Amino acid sequence: SQQGEEDPQALSIQEGENATMNCSYKTSINNLQWYRQNSGRGLVHLILIRSNEREKHSGRLRVTLDTSKKSSSLLITASRAADTASYFCATDISNFGNEKLTFGTGTRLTIIP
Amino acid sequence: GAGVSQSPRYKVAKRGQDVALRCDPISGHVSLFWYQQALGQGPEFLTYFQNEAQLDKSGLPSDRFFAERPEGSVSTLKIQRTQQEDSAVYLCASSFRDGVFTFGSGTRLTVV
Numbered sequence: 001s002q003q004g005e006e007d008p009q010a011l012s013i014q015e016g017e018n019a020t021m022n023c024s025y026k027t028s029i030n031n032l033q034w035y036r037q038n039s040g041r042g043l044v045h046l047i048l049i050r051s052n053e054r055e056k057h058s059g060r061l062r063v064t065l066d067t068s069k070k071s072s073s074l075l076i077t078a079s080r081a082a083d084t085a086s087y088f089c090a091t092d093i094s095n096f097g098n099e100k101l102t103f104g105t106g107t108r109l110t111i112i113p
Numbered sequence: 114g115a116g117v118s119q120s121p122r123y124k125v126a127k128r129g130q131d132v133a134l135r136c137d138p139i140s141g142h143v144s145l146f147w148y149q150q151a152l153g154q155g156p157e158f159l160t161y162f163q164n165e166a167q168l169d170k171s172g173l174p175s176d177r178f179f180a181e182r183p184e185g186s187v188s189t190l191k192i193q194r195t196q197q198e199d200s201a202v203y204l205c206a207s208s209f210r211d212g213v214f215t216f217g218s219g220t221r222l223t224v225v
Binding site: 030031033035041042043044045048088090092099100101102103104105106 | 117144146148154155156157158161168169204206212213214215216217218219
């Protein structure tokens with residue numbers, strides 16, 4: 001079963017625009033992570049945000065976490081064609097972290113050159 | 114190695130055949146995870162090892178699925194008497210202690 005749901009399911013934007021994806025989850029978490037998956041490949045870790053953090057940045061990525069609403073968002077600024085991929089949020093509900101991750105359904109992002 | 118290695122990359126099996134999928138994690142990574150990913154879906158958890166101990170196998174869909182990691186490094190996921198619904202990409206991931214997963218490229222299993 002999926003713990004998280006991403007919204008939207010699919011997103012197409014022009015190169016250079018910003019892309020925002022949202023994730024909602026059901027139970028309390030230790031941390032939430034975002035992963036990218038290019039077609040036919042494995043997942044690549046992008047960023048981890050802990051339950052006591054509200055915002056985190058990494059290069060062109062900005063992640064927010066609202067534990068009261070059980071939701072997170074991923075913002076990719078100044079998008080590039082290479083950002084075309086599927087993006088998944090994943091939650092760790094263990095007490096100490098580093099146990100299984102439960103993935104959402106994913107957002108398929110297409111950047112139009 | 115530099116990353117998580119999975120083999121074979123593709124496997125076509127006739128229905129009823131047994132298959133074995135291999136995962137070679139990053140050296141020193143304590144935790145190893147297997148996931149199943151259907152087309153257009155997110156990865157679904159199958160099972161998890163810490164060193165050689167299988168700590169959680171709650172996601173294995175049936176008793177036809179079996180995983181092992183006898184020496185705490187390489188892991189094998191075995192599927193007996195494959196069925197068409199087993200067709201999927203099987204992903205392996207390893208993690209040290211920071212909770213960040215490094216995934217392999219997966220094995221695409223097609224049961225015909």
